[in-house]
Structure formats: structure tokens, C-alpha cells
Amino acid sequence: MSEQSDQEKTEQPSEKRLREAREKGELPRSRDLSGAVVVLAGVCALISGGQGALEHVQRIYRLGLVYRRDALFSDELPSRVLSLATREAVLLLAPLGLATVLAALAAPILLGGLNFSTQALEPKLERLDPIAGLGRIFAMRGLVELAKSLLKLLLIGGVLVMVLKNWQDDLMGTGLGEVGPGMLRAMSLLGHGALLFGSVLALIGGVDALYQKFDHNKRLRMTRQELKDESKESDGNPELKGRIRQMQYQMARKRMMQELPKADVLITNPSHFAVALRYDEGRMGAPRVIAKGMDELALQIRMVAASHRIPTVEAPPLARALYATTRIDREIPASLYVAVAQVLAYVFQLKQAVSRGEEPPTAPQPDVDPDLMGPYQF
Structure with a gap:
């Protein structure tokens, strides 16, 4: 049985195995x-x-x-x-x-x-066994x-x-x-x-x-099963890791929805993408994405935005470009400053027109470099 085990140990020792051997003074x-x-x-x-x-x-x-x-x-x-x-x-x-x-x-x-190892100094009674x-x-x-x-x-x-x-x-x-x-x-x-x-x-x-x-x-060589067990022990159970990632995603999504009412404008695709922007001239260097989503999540963002009366602008190229280039709670890239500025100016004019009872202005359709849309060009 021992000879068979030795024959199966065909894999090179892992870094963890080498580190443990060094700690033992081996x-x-x-x-x-x-x-x-x-x-x-x-x-x-x-x-x-x-x-x-x-x-x-x-x-x-x-x-x-x-x-x-x-x-x-x-x-x-x-x-x-x-x-x-x-x-x-x-x-x-x-x-x-x-x-x-x-x-x-x-x-x-x-x-x-x-190398200095305290484990190597510990007495081992099995070394006194004459048969061994x-x-x-x-x-x-x-x-x-x-x-x-x-x-x-x-x-x-x-x-x-x-x-x-x-x-x-x-x-x-x-x-x-x-x-x-x-x-x-x-x-x-x-x-x-x-x-x-x-x-x-x-x-x-x-x-x-x-x-x-x-x-x-x-x-110190290892069997393939030992490598798999060590990898599973080091990396953790895949199911547990997946559940942790899911919980992290849900928490991030909940925080995003809590921040959504603070948005100044919602830019949509109109149905597949939704990106909410906020801009505080005194505290921010550029407009910031505070929420974004695609398909089902985009629908939920539009519903929350509508319930809080956040202005919505349909600009499909800009929505796809913002979704592809900017992470949540990050400022937009400089290449999108002009396009977003047109949208924010429209929102300001819209609020002025509503307050005065005038006709609303025409919504802008800003030009966006297709390369900024990444995989969402089509």
C-alpha cells in the first residue's frame, strides 16, 4: 500500500507544502x-x-x-x-x-x-522505537x-x-x-x-x-487528490464563495437603490440600460454614476426614479457608453464630459420651464464615440 502511494505522488509539492516543511525544519x-x-x-x-x-x-x-x-x-x-x-x-x-x-x-x-524551527526541537518518541x-x-x-x-x-x-x-x-x-x-x-x-x-x-x-x-x-511530492484537497482548503468551498459573492452583490445593489433618489438625471437606452448621474459642483470634479443597470435591473431603476420624479433622458449611445466605461460611485471619464454636460443643461432648462409653466425644451441627442460603448455598441 505504501509503495502504491509513493507511485501516485507524481505532482510537484505546492508552495504551502514547502512552507509547512520549512516550518518543521525539513x-x-x-x-x-x-x-x-x-x-x-x-x-x-x-x-x-x-x-x-x-x-x-x-x-x-x-x-x-x-x-x-x-x-x-x-x-x-x-x-x-x-x-x-x-x-x-x-x-x-x-x-x-x-x-x-x-x-x-x-x-x-x-x-x-x-532556517530556525522550534518544531524541529520538539522531542519525538517515535524516534526511540528500535523497530522503526x-x-x-x-x-x-x-x-x-x-x-x-x-x-x-x-x-x-x-x-x-x-x-x-x-x-x-x-x-x-x-x-x-x-x-x-x-x-x-x-x-x-x-x-x-x-x-x-x-x-x-x-x-x-x-x-x-x-x-x-x-x-x-x-x-514532499503530492498526489493529484492531495493537490485538489489543498486547493479546495485554500480557496474555500466554491458553493460558499458563490453565496458570499451573491450576498455582496445584493448588499451593493441595496446601497445603490438607497442612493438612487439623490440622482439629478437618469439616462436610458430606453429599455435595456439605465444610468443615474449626480453632480454637486462644490464637492465633485465631474458628474458621478450613482446607479446603473441592464434589463431587469434597469427596469427597477426606472421605476424608483419615476417614483422620486427624477428627470429621465433617452440617449441610447450615451447610456451604453456610461454603462461600459464607468463603475458605480465613480466620476465619468473626460471623453464624456461634453455629452453629459448637454444632458445636465437640458435638465436645468427643463426645471426652469416647468417652474414657469413654459413649453419643455427639446431633449438632446449627444454624439458619443462608438468605441466608448465597448461590447454594447449594437
Whole structure:
């Protein structure tokens, strides 16, 4: 059953799955790569500071072999020698220690990045199960780790044999001649040998890093059903989302109907579109659409407008252009200023004529660019 489940996990892990794994401290990590970076950093520090390191070593030896006669009869000799030797040892090891510490901190960034997880620190009793431990040892990952250990043993052993064979004369020559040049030569051989070992470890670490990244991605893969369930959980139930959208639409429609009595004019198609405009010269930069609708909603808007005696102007191109270009509670675009201004001027003249008992003016038919009507040109 487990093998079948693994075979079904063919989909790449989602961002949520990767984020949860990171929170648990599950990141691709390569101990071989980290070890190689630390070794190479230490070797580089050793080679670059070889001459200075030799001087510190010489001072430490000199402290143990050279004394003045008066110092031999002084009680402060041991503490003074120990203090000076400690100082020289710190100066000797400080560059090496600093380089290795920085490398140890920087090594995780090369693969999975820095991460701190409190969940990874929590004790897990299942790890103490001996049966499960045997299962992990003989599982595929355990076999891969065994193969890597054997490969490291063969490569490092081969490099060691090559170094001893090719550098035999140089190694034997370090014990001949003067002490200073011999020590310098010995440290040079040690540094280059360590650099060679570090290069081998870097090669192994690079291969292991690729495998760890692949294995981490494989363990986090998901089935198609898991992706569907996660998507449904993240996005929510489609029926619930649809109901929420419907409630939002009804609330917006209710607010629109409440604002409709404040309109100055209603522009209609006459039957398919209805757009209500309001303009307050002191508070608005341009006329604003406070309600609009099509078909059944347009009919309701016309009925409400009629009950509140809002002037209605039949201007089909302008109604379709306003419906297509302007959202509710937004000002009309500059391209419709002239057409709307003609309608508002007509409404003002109409009110003046009604108040004086005169004949009403002729309703305008403003010209509108057909491109402004969008999909409602026809």
C-alpha cells in the first residue's frame, strides 16, 4: 500500500507544502557539503597565513626552551610562560577558527538557506522505537548513505595513497637540514594535502547536495487528490464563495437603490440600460454614476426614479457608453464630459420651464464615440 502511494505522488509539492516543511525544519541538508566547505575554508586560511603561523609556532617552542637565569629563580615564570604561550596559540588558531566558523554558518545557505524551527526541537518518541530504527537503516536512504560512506572511503583512501607515493621524498626531506625551513616545508605539504582532501570532499559534497535536493523534493511530492484537497482548503468551498459573492452583490445593489433618489438625471437606452448621474459642483470634479443597470435591473431603476420624479433622458449611445466605461460611485471619464454636460443643461432648462409653466425644451441627442460603448455598441 505504501509503495502504491509513493507511485501516485507524481505532482510537484505546492508552495504551502514547502512552507509547512520549512516550518518543521525539513530542508535539504548535506553534511558532506557542509564538511567540505568547512575544510576548504580552514585550508585556505592555513595556506594564506602559513608564514605567520610558523612564526607563532616558533615563539611557542622558544618559550619552552629558552630562559634567562634570573627567570629560573622567579615564582612568576610558569604563569608568565603559560600566558604568553596561550596568547601565541590564540593568534595562531584565530584565523583558522574564524574561517571555519563562518564557513559552518554559511554552508547551509548554499543548499536550503538559513532556517530556525522550534518544531524541529520538539522531542519525538517515535524516534526511540528500535523497530522503526532498523527499518530506517535498511531502507533506501540507509543504503544510499552506506554507498556514500564506501565511496568516500575509496576516494579519500586513494588520494592518501597517491599523496604518500608522490610526496614521499618531500616528506622525508622535512627532517633534514635546518629546523625553520623544514617546518615551513612540512606546513606547506600539510596545507596542500589538506587542500587536495578538501577538493575531494567538495566533489562528494556537490554530488550529495544534488541527491539531497532531489530526495527532499521526492519526499514532499503530492498526489493529484492531495493537490485538489489543498486547493479546495485554500480557496474555500466554491458553493460558499458563490453565496458570499451573491450576498455582496445584493448588499451593493441595496446601497445603490438607497442612493438612487439623490440622482439629478437618469439616462436610458430606453429599455435595456439605465444610468443615474449626480453632480454637486462644490464637492465633485465631474458628474458621478450613482446607479446603473441592464434589463431587469434597469427596469427597477426606472421605476424608483419615476417614483422620486427624477428627470429621465433617452440617449441610447450615451447610456451604453456610461454603462461600459464607468463603475458605480465613480466620476465619468473626460471623453464624456461634453455629452453629459448637454444632458445636465437640458435638465436645468427643463426645471426652469416647468417652474414657469413654459413649453419643455427639446431633449438632446449627444454624439458619443462608438468605441466608448465597448461590447454594447449594437
